[in-house]
Amino acid sequence: MVELLDNQRTFHIQVKHTSLVLHVLPTGHVTVIYWGKRLESKSLAYVIQDIGRASYISDTDGIKDFKLEQLPQAMPTHGNSDLRTPALVLEYADGSRITNLRYKDFKVYSGKERLPGMPTITSGEEVETVEILLEDYLQQVTVKLIFSAFYEYNAITQSVVVTNLSKSNVTIEKVVSSNIDFLDAAYDVCYLSGAWGRETHRQVRPLSQGAFLLDSKRGASGHGQNPFLALADKQANENSGSIYSMNMVYSGNFQAIAEVDMHQNTRMQMGINPFDFAWQLVPQESFYTPETVLIYSDQGYNQLSAIYHRFYRECLMKSSHAEKVRPVLINNWEATYFDFDKRKLLSLAKEAADCGIELFVLDDGWFGKRSDTTTSLGDWQPNHQKLGGSLSGLIEEIGQLGLQFGLWVEPEMVSPDSELYRAHPDWIIQVAGRDPQLARHQYVLDLANPAVQNYLITELSTLLEKENIAYIKWDMNRNITDSGSSYLAVAQQKELSHRYILGLYHVLEILTEQFPEVLFESCAGGGGRYDPGMLYYMPQTWTSDDTDAIERLPIQSGTSLIYPPISMGCHVSAVPNHQVGRITSMDTRGIVAMQGNLGYELDLTQLSTEEKLLVKEQVVQYKEIREIVQLGQLIRLTEIENQNQYAWLYRSKDATAFVVSFVQVLARANTVPKRLKLAGLDAKAYYQVGERICTGSELMSIGLKLDKPIEDYAGQRWLVKKIEK
Template identity: 45%
Template sequence: MGIVCKNHVFTLQTKSSTYQMKEEGGFLFHNYYGPVIGDVDMSYLVCPMDRGFSGQPQEIVDRRFSLDTRLLEYSAYGTGDYRDYCLHAVYEDGSHVTDLRFVSYEVKEGKYALEGLPAMYQGEEKAETLEITLRDEYKNLEVVLYYGVFEDLDVITRACKIVNQSEEQVRLLRAYSMGLDFDNKDMDMLHFYGRHAMERKMERSPLQHGFQGVESRRGYSSHQQNPFVILCKQDANEEYGWCYGASFVYSGNFSIQAEVSQTDLTRLTVGIQDTQFEFHLDSGESFTAPEVILSFSENGLGQLSRNYHKAIRHNLCRGKYKTERRPVLINNWEATYFDFTPEKLVAIAKDAKELGIEMLVMDDGWFGKRDSDYSGLGDWFVNEKKLKGGLKNLVEEVNKAGMKFGIWFEPEMISEDSDLYRAHPDWALTVPGRSFTRARHQLVLDFSREDVRTYIFDRMCEILESANIEYVKWDANRHLTDVWSAKLPADRQSEVFHRYILGLYDFLEKLTQRFPNLLIEGCSGGGGRFDAGMMYYHPQIWCSDDTDAIERLDIQYGTSFGYPISTVGSHVSVCPNHQTGRSVSMKTRGVVAMAGTFGYELDITRLSQEEKDMVKIQVEEFKKYYFLIQQGDYYRLTDDGRKSPYVAWEFAAEDGTEALLNVVTLRVRAYAMPYTVRIKGLKPEAVYEVEGTGEKYSGAALMNGGYLLPVIWDDYQSVQVHFVECCE
C-alpha cells in the first residue's frame, strides 16, 4: 500500500485502487488507474504503432513513438501532442513551446499543503505525498506535480506548482491542475448542471470523439455547472461497475473536459478556465494550481459517492462543527423578508425554543439603509432605527429566550446606494469610462485588493465581536462581470478572476482563525458556489434557494453524488411554497430537510398547533438520528424521480447496526403494484427490528428481498422507517 517507486515506475496504492505512471526516455507516461494490481509495471500494455501526422521528438527516430498517441501524465502545448493540454506558456521571444522532461521525484510522509488554497489535509488518516519535477531545459520552466495518497479513503489528490527558474518573464495562458489519460473511450460522463433555484441536476451521456465537458466563466463555480464530474463504464450503476470521480477544490472559473482522440484514448483535464486568464511569472516566481480530488470505485456510483462523502467530511471540512452536532436553526428570511423588528424576531425565537429549535438566524436587512435589495450593501453598521436598542440588546434577548444567535452577511458585494460606494467607487469591479452590468441591484467588490478586504474584514469583525454571535450565513448574490481592478496594471488585468478567489480564500482563512468556534454557512443565491473549495471554510452550504420539498428531492439527489449530507443546507419552509406555490405536508417537508443540516425557513408564530406539534416531533427525531444522518453511509435507493414513482434514500451506520429509510411518493396510481425497497449496509446475519412496530427481519432478507412499503394514498406523502439491530 502507499507509494512504491521502483525503476522509475511510480505506483500509488489505496485499499481498492492502483494509480501508476512511468518515466521513459525522459517523458512521464501514465500507465494505469483502476482496481488494485500491485506494483506490476503496466506499460506492457503499450502497443507502439506508426500513425501518420503524429510526429516524434527530435532525438527519437522510431516512428512508432509519438506523444500524440501515448498516455501522458501532464501535457504541455507545442511539442507534438495535439490533444487537449494542461500547460500553455508564452516566453519573451514569443514562442509557445514547452517541452517537459522528467527531472526527479521525492516521497514524503504526510499530505502536502497548497499555499493560499484549500486542500485536503491528513487529519487522523494515513497519507503520503509524491512530488515529481518536470522541466523545460531550454526555458528553465519547472512543473512540480503533487500526488497525495489517502489509502483508507480510496482517494488520490493531484495539484501542481509551476516555477519560473529563468531570468525572463513567462506568461501562463493555461495552468491546469491535472490531466488523466485512459486507454479507451467506452465510458459515460456524469455532470451536474442547473440554474438558480434548480442546481446540480444529474445528466449522463456517452463519450464521443472530440470534446465534452463543463465549465464556468462566471467568476464562481456557479449554479449552471458544478466542478465535479464522473467518468464510468457504460454499464455502471449504483452497485456495479468502474467509476472515476474528479472534484475540483476551487470556487472560481473552472474547466473539466474529456476528449476522445483519433486512437480512441480519453483525456480528462481539470483546471482554472482560461478565458481572461493570463498569469505573469517574473524570475523566481511560481503559480500554484488548485487541487483535484480523485477517487475510483469498481463497485458502482454509490461507493464512489461514499468515498467522497467521507473524505470531504473528515479531511476537507475543518473546525469545531466538523464532527460536533450543529444546532437546529430557524431563519427569518421567508418569514419576514426585510420587514422585521426586534420584537418580531424575539417572538419567533421564543416560539421556536418551545419546539426544541436552538438558534435564530437574522437574515438580510439589519444594516445600513437596507429595506430592499436596492441599497445598503457595504455599509456594515447596525441600523438602529430598525433594531432599536442595537444588536447587542437583541442578541441578549434571544439568548435569554434560550436560543443561540446567527446573522447574515454579504461581504463581497456593494450597493451603488451606499456610503461605501459613494466614498470608494473604484472598489467595485467596473471598467473606468464604461457602463457596467448591474445584477440584483448590486456590484461586486474587488476582493483581489488587500485594502478592500481589510476594510470589510474589520467591519465584519467589529459586528461579530459586539455580541454573542455564533453563526454566519455568508451570501454572494451575483456573478462577476466588468472584471477590472484599479490596483493592477494593464498587463495584469487577466489575473483578476483568480486573484479575486485567492483574496476570498485569504479573507475566509483569517475569519476562521479569528473566530474558530463560529459556524459559517456558505451561500451564493443558494447553491451558486457549492464546491469542495468552499467546504474547506464552510462545513455547510445553503444547497438551493428553492425550498420546495419536491424540487429539493431532485436537487439533493444530484448533490449527493459528490458531496456529503453534512454539507447540505436544507430547511422546512412554509406552504404554499414561495418558489413554486406547491403545498406539501409538514411531515414530507421534514423528511426531505433531514437529508441535510436541517432547520426552518418560516414564521413559526403563524403555525397551527398541529403544525407546531409536528415541528417538535421533527426536531426530536432529527436530534435522535443526527449522527446516523450526518456521519452514516448514504445510499440512493432510486433515481431522482424521473423514472420512479417515488424517491427513496437511506442512511446506514458504518458498523451496520442501524439504518434509516426515507421515501417520498411522487405519483400515486389507482390499484398500483406494491413497492419493495432493498435496504443497504446491514449485516446479513443480524436481526433488525422496525422501530415502533415490533416487526423483525434478518439483514439478509432486508438487503436481498427488501422491505415492503405501506400503501400510500395521495401524492407527495412520505415514509420514514428506522431499522435497529436487536438481540435475536
C-alpha cells in the same frame, strides 16, 4: 503508498483499494499507464510498450513509430506533436509558445505540504506524497506534478507548480490541476448541472468522439455546473461498476474536459478556466494550481459517495464543527423577508423555542438602511431603529428564550447607495471609462485589492468580537461582470478572477481562524458556490434557494453524490411554496429536509396548533436521528433514472441503526406498490422495524412494505435498529 518500479522510472501510487501508475519514457515524457482497482505488480512499463501505433504524426523525437499523440500523458503541452487539448500553455518573452517538458527528478516524502493561499486537504492519518519534476531546458521553466496518497481514505490529490527560472517573464495561458489519459473511450460521462433554484441535478450521457466540456466563467464555481466530472462504465449504477472522478478544491472559474480522440482514447482534465485568464510569472516566481481530488470506485456511485463524504468530513473541512452535530435552526427570510421589527422577530423566536429549535438566524435587512435590495450592502452596522434597539439587546432576548443566534451577511458586495461605496468607488470590479453594470442593485467588491480584504476582515471581526453570534450565513448573490481592477496593473488584468478567489480565501482564513467557535455556512444564491474550496472554510452550505420539498429531491440527491450530508442545509418552508407554488404535506417536507441539516424557513406564528405540534414532533424525531444522518454513511436506494421515486438510507457509524426514507412524487391509478429493498445491513443479523423483527437478508432481498399513495408527494420514513436475538 508510493512504490518505485522499473529502476525508479515507474511511480506506483497506492491507496487502500486504488492504484495510479505513472511511467517515465526513455524520451523523458511522463505517462499515466493505469488508474483503477489496486494492482499488485513489480513491473508495469509493458503497458506503454504494448500500445500499437496508428497513422498520422509519427516518427517524432527521432524514434521510429514514436507517436506522442497516442500515449497517455500526465502533462501534455502546447506546441509539440500531441495535437489533443493541452494541459499547459505558456507564452515566452520572445512570443513563442512551445513548451517541451521532459522528466528531471522526483521526491517522495511522508506528509503533505500546504498550498500557499489556497485550501489544502490534510490529514493526521498516513499520507505520502510524490513530486515529479519536469523541465523545459531551453526556456528554463519547471513543472512539478504533486500527488498525495491518503491510504486509509482511498483518495489521491493532485496539484501542479509552474516555476520560472529564466530571466524574463513567462505568461501562463492555461495550466490544469490534473490530466489523465485513458486508453479507452467506452465511458459515460457523469456531471452535476442546473441553474439557480435547481442546482446539482445528476446527468449521465455517453461519450463520443470530440470534446465534452464543463465550465464556469461567472467568477464562482456556479449554479450551472459543479467542478466535478466522472467517467463511468456503461453499466455503472448505484451499487456496481467502475467510476473515475475529479473534484476541484476551488471556488472560481473552472474547466473540465473529457476529450475522445480519433483513436478512441479519452483525455480527462480539470483546472482553472483558461477563459479570460493569464498569469504573469516573473523570474524565480512559482504558480500553484488548486488541487483536485481523484476518487475511483469499483462498486458504483454509492461507494464513490462514501469515499468523498468521509474524506471531506475528516480531511477537507478544517472547521471544529466538521464532525459536530449541527443545531436545528429557524431562518426568518421566508417568514418576514425585509418586513420585520423586534416584536415580530421575538414572536418568531418564541415559537421556535417552543418547538425545540436551537438556533435563530436573522437574515437580510438588519444593517444600514436596508429595507430592500437597493441599499446598504457594505455598511455592516446594525439598524437600531429597525431592530428596536441594539443588536446585542436582541441577541440577549433571543438567548433568554434558549436559542443561539445567527446572522446573514453578504460581504463581497456593495450597494451604490452605501457609505462604503461613497467613500471608495474605486473598490469595485470595473473597467475605467465604462459605467459598471448594476445587478440586483449591487456591485462586486474587488477582493484582489488587499485594502478591500482588510476592510472586510476588520468590519466582520469587529462584529463577531462585539456580538454573541454562533452562526454566520455568508451569501454571494451576484456573479462577476465588468471584469477589471483599479488595483491591478495593466498586464495583470487577466489575473483578476483568480486573485479575487485568493483574496476571498485570505479573508476566510483569517476569520475562521480568529472565530473557530462560529459555524459558518456558505451560500451563493443557494448552491452557486457549493464546492470543496468553500467547504474547507465553511463546513455547511445552503443547498438551494428553492425550498420546495419535491424540487429539493433531485437537488439533494445530486449534491449527495459528492458532498456529505452534514454539509447540506435543508429547510422546511411554507405552502404554497414561495418558489414553485406547490402544496406538499408537512410530513413530506420534514422527510426531505431531514436528508441534511434540518431547519425551518416559514412563519411559525401563522401555523395552526396542529401544524405546530407536527413541527415539534419533527424536531424531536430529528434530534434522535441527526447523528446518524450527519455523521453516518448515506446509501441511495433507487437509481437516478427513476424520477418518480426517491429513497435513501443512513447507516450509523457503528452500523447498529439505520434511517430509511422514501418519497413518491406522483401517485398512479390502479397500481400495487413494490417493496423497498435496503442495503448496507449484516445479512445474518436481526433488525427491528416497528413491531416486526427481520434478518438483514430479508430486508435487503425482500424489503420494506410501501404504503399505497393516496395523494401526490407522499413520503415514508423508518428507523431500523440492530438487535440481539
